[in-house]
Amino acid sequence: MKRRYKIALALLLLVGIPYYWLLIDNRPGPGPGERFDLAELRRLADAVPGPKPTAIAIQTVGWRRVPGTLFVAGGGLKRRLISIQAVLIHGPWGEVAVDSGFGARDAREFGLEKYFPAFQSRVDAALRRARLIVFTHEHLDHMGGLLRLPDFAGVARKALITPEQSPAGSLAKTLPWPNGAAVKPFRYRRYAAVAPGVVLIRTPGHTPGSQMVFVRLADGREYLLAGDTATMTRSWTKLRARSRLVGDLLVGEDRAAVFAWLKAIRALHRADPALVVVPGHEDEALRLAKRPNGIAFAFPPAP
Numbered sequence: 001m002k003r004r005y006k007i008a009l010a011l012l013l014l015v016g017i018p019y020y021w022l023l024i025d026n027r028p029g030p031g032p033g034e035r036f037d038l039a040e041l042r043r044l045a046d047a048v049p050g051p052k053p054t055a056i057a058i059q060t061v062g063w064r065r066v067p068g069t070l071f072v073a074g075g076g077l078k079r080r081l082i083s084i085q086a087v088l089i090h091g092p093w094g095e096v097a098v099d100s101g102f103g104a105r106d107a108r109e110f111g112l113e114k115y116f117p118a119f120q121s122r123v124d125a126a127l128r129r130a131r132l133i134v135f136t137h138e139h140l141d142h143m144g145g146l147l148r149l150p151d152f153a154g155v156a157r158k159a160l161i162t163p164e165q166s167p168a169g170s171l172a173k174t175l176p177w178p179n180g181a182a183v184k185p186f187r188y189r190r191y192a193a194v195a196p197g198v199v200l201i202r203t204p205g206h207t208p209g210s211q212m213v214f215v216r217l218a219d220g221r222e223y224l225l226a227g228d229t230a231t232m233t234r235s236w237t238k239l240r241a242r243s244r245l246v247g248d249l250l251v252g253e254d255r256a257a258v259f260a261w262l263k264a265i266r267a268l269h270r271a272d273p274a275l276v277v278v279p280g281h282e283d284e285a286l287r288l289a290k291r292p293n294g295i296a297f298a299f300p301p302a303p
Helices: 003-024 038-045 104-109 117-129 140-147 152-156 233-237 244-251 255-271 283-287
Strands: 055-067 079-091 094-098 132-134 191-195 198-202 211-216 222-227 276-279
Touching (some): 003 244, 038 211, 055 283, 094 117, 132 191, 233 255, 233 276
Parallel strands (some): 222 276
Antiparallel strands (some): 198 211
């Protein structure tokens, strides 16, 4: 073999192997994965007295575009929209806010291309009036909106913050908690019904405090707020977790656990094809969905 071919081959191997390992490799493992008990989720959704929620809304506060393969391993270099968003569950008894966006300073640090302070103000107003606040996990782009509120102490009393998501959590302690912040940890095992039609599900993997939210509306429509376990819709439909570059090196998530929960999401959807899965950072797929999903894509304007 000529010397230049050997050099070319060496360069190919030097670049190609790390590229494949860091951005394409997507082996979910042979295990059956985790399992959601749909019958139990529905039972718990009925367990809290009162009328079920009537509507669900997503508010995007900003976005950036990144190569798809970063958040969906092997997803190609085409840039995809990654949205920073919060969810509001509305019922006759009040509202449950899920996640909280974050502030303008955080948006700059995250390198967002677009950030909308007026939309974050809508989220802030929703947090203040909500009956309950819950978080899919303890990352700044999900909890930062609450932590940045000047009236944090008063609003945080309504937040069900798990021990892993609290200032004592191994990851959560790195968040910008206000001075003297104190929360009473909300503890549960596998499932917890927290409001009519609203059930929390412990799903550690992406972070120690990751959880999903099952929602059953009064008209029977059902939703699973998957958080960053399923960053994008293709995460669970194609069983493709984040790239190793992002998931392993930058985030430090438990890859095997994430894959187990992705399998569980897909199995749950197969058991209930009408279920709407809301990924953690892709409102675009829901906006463009061919089947009506009943989601509003804006919170009420801030007063």
